Amino acid sequence: KQEVTQIPAALSVPEGENLVLNCSFTDSAIYNLQWFRQDPGKGLTSLLLIQSSQREQTSGRLNASLDKSSGRSTLYIAASQPGDSATYLCAVSQGGSEKLVFGKGTKLTVNP
C-alpha cells in the first residue's frame, strides 16, 4: 500500500528566504507526482505535476524535483513571500490507477 510522508509538518520562515519541502513515498511505481497548495477552509490548487519520466518541473518561483528510484520529491520555493503561507500537499498516482494518495501536508508560514 502506497504511503506518502511529508516533512516537516510545519515550517515558519522570514520573508525572502528560500525553502525546501520534502515528500517521500514508499512505492516507486508511480505514474506521476503532484504538488498542491491548500488555503484554510479551501480546496486544492495544483502547483506542479511531474510525470514519472521527468526529473523536475518549474513554475515561477517554484521548482519541484522527483527521484523516483529513491521515492523522494522536493518542492523548492525561492524568495518566499507572506502570500505563500498555506499548507502544501504532495500526492502520487499509481500506474494503472488514477487515484491520488496524499501526504498530510506541510503548513508553511512566511512572516513579514
Next chain:
Amino acid sequence: GAVVSQHPSRVICKSGTSVKIECRSLDFQATTMFWYRQFPKQSLMLMATSNEGSKATYEQGVEKDKFLINHASLTLSTLTVTSAHPEDSSFYICSALAGGNNYGYTFGSGTRLTVV
C-alpha cells in the same frame, strides 16, 4: 484553466437528514471524478471514484449506502450524505480529472458539513 465548481460551500443540517453536494466541471469534460473527506489537520482521504454513466467505486471502509454518488453526465457528479450524523461532520472535496493535452486534477473549493 480548468475550473471545478462545488456547492454548497457550507451546510448545517440536523441529524437524520440527507445532504447533497454538487461538483461540476465548468469548462471541460471529466470522465472521472473523485470524492475526498478531510478531517482537521489531516490529509485528504479518498472516499470513492466516480465514472460517468457507471456505478462509483468506493474505498474500503466507506459505506456506499450512506454516501450515495451519482455521475450522471460528463460535467456533474453529486455526493449525497444520507441520514447524516454528527460523526459525518467533515470537509468534503471533489476532484475532476481532465484528459488529453489538459491532463490533470482540478479540485473543487470544498464543502464544510456540520451535522447537529
